Amino acid sequence: MxxxxxxxxxxxxxxxxxxxxxxxxxxxxxxxxxxxxxxxxxxxxxxxxxxxxxxxxxxxxxxxxxxxxQIRGRELLQEDEEHVWVKVGAGEVWHDFVLYCIEQNWAGVENMSLIPGSVGAAPIQNIGAYGVELKDVFESLEAVEVESGELKTFHHADCEFGYRDSIFKRWAKGKFIIVNVTFKLNKRPNFNTTYGAIQQTLEEQGVRELSLKAIAEAVIHIRQSKLPDPAEIGNGGSFFKNPVISTALFESLQQDYPQMGGYPAGVGKVKIAAGFLIDQAGWKGYREGNIGVHEKQALVLVNFGGNNGKAIYQLAKKIQASVLEKFGVEIEPEVNII
Missing domain, CATH: 3.30.43.10 (Uridine Diphospho-n-acetylenolpyruvylglucosamine Reductase, domain 2)
Structure with a gap:
């Protein structure tokens, strides 16, 4: 080594x-x-x-x-009439795995097309997009326990998944190294087109018959139209989590901002778009030297060139304070700050 x-x-x-x-x-x-x-x-x-x-x-x-x-590999463990169980190395590229599933006609991850990162990071963050989360297709994972060196198995309930959250961001952080993830995928698709602009994009693309490939292509088109390519402009995708607030606060804010959308997030709670809050607070398209907020998506902080990690973090803190002052809503980073 x-x-x-x-x-x-x-x-x-x-x-x-x-x-x-x-x-x-x-x-x-x-x-x-x-x-x-x-x-x-x-x-x-x-x-x-x-x-x-x-x-x-x-x-x-x-x-x-x-x-x-860099642990690679994909292995079909078992299948029945309805499902397949596939084990994937933690070092596999997430989007490559999504494309592989689509080629095999295995459903469940197509809405999470083009999410950057690796398979091993997916359960840590409980990644999600367009109405689907990792937890919806997760079966189990294996991880090496740092203290003992033993290989441990974590099933769905063990991971305590939440919104962009799991035990691996809390008490288990740093105590385990994820080496593979097993997914339970569907042979018969249950297409999810209700979230975001998927349905509208499918219509614009002239799609008459739904397929996994059509859903994935719609999601990819939406993401590419809103999110900058890291190969061209440095960024980490969505910098902040979408906050979950009380229904009472949501209804109060909607009186002043009727265009504010929300999604049910449990009893008495609503999830709202952090990008909307940042935009309304005047940050969309903001630039300060070689850092800024993307002109098309206020959730994305960008690095136009240079070693600006500390400056980006300072900008993020300014945005958090601005949103809290204007809306009374705290927004938390989705990106890990090192």
Whole structure:
């Protein structure tokens, strides 16, 4: 196993931030993970796993060990008349896995097309888009326990999924390294076109017969029309979570902002769009030197070039304070701040 020192993370994060890590390595198997946690450098320094680098903002040099997960592979475990169970390596690219499912005519992940990142990061964040979340197709995952080196299995209930949340962002954070995820997918699609602009996009594209490919292409079109390509402009996708507020506050805000939409989020709660709040607070299209807020999607903070991680974080805090003052609503980062 090769441990590199003073390693630049420029090519490993979608914000295009050029911070360094004191130590860097990669793993491509369960055995390598189990070997890594015995290494002196791992045991004597803080560490973090890195997938696609799409949900992280580095604001300073990382004085520890960054481990890139490169565990690959897809395995059909079992199937019946209704479902298939497929195990996928944590280092697989999420969107590549979605396209693979569509090719196999396995339904359930098509609405989550083009979400950046890796399969192993998906359950940590409980990723989701257009009315579907990871938890809807999740069966189980395997992870190496850092303390013991043992391979542990986590089933659905064990993960305590919430909105962009799981135990791996709370008490289990840093205690386990996810090595694979098993999904339960449908052989008979149950198309979900009610969320966002999917139905409208399908009509504009002249789609007369729904298919997994048609749904995926509609989602990809919507995302590409609203979100900047990290290869062109540094960004981490949606920077903030959509906040969940009380129904009473939502109804009060709607009196002043009748165009504000909301989705039921439990008894007495409504989920609203953070992008709408940021836009109404005047931040959409804002630019400050080489950082700013994307002109088409206020949820996205962008890096136009240079090592601006700290400045992006400061901008995020200004936006949070502005939204809280104007609406009385707290918005939390979806991106991990390092």
């Amino acid at each position: 090769t441990i590199k020192t003073n390693f630049s993370l420029l090519g490993l994060n979608t914000f295009g931030v050029a911070e360094e890590t004191a130590f860097f390595t990669s793993v491509s198997s369960v055995a390598e993970v189990q070997q890594l946690i015995k290494e002196e450098v791992y045991q004597s320094h803080p560490s973090m796993m890195l997938g696609g680098g799409s949900n992280v903002l580095f604001t300073e040099r990382y004085e520890g060990l960054v481990v890139q997960n």
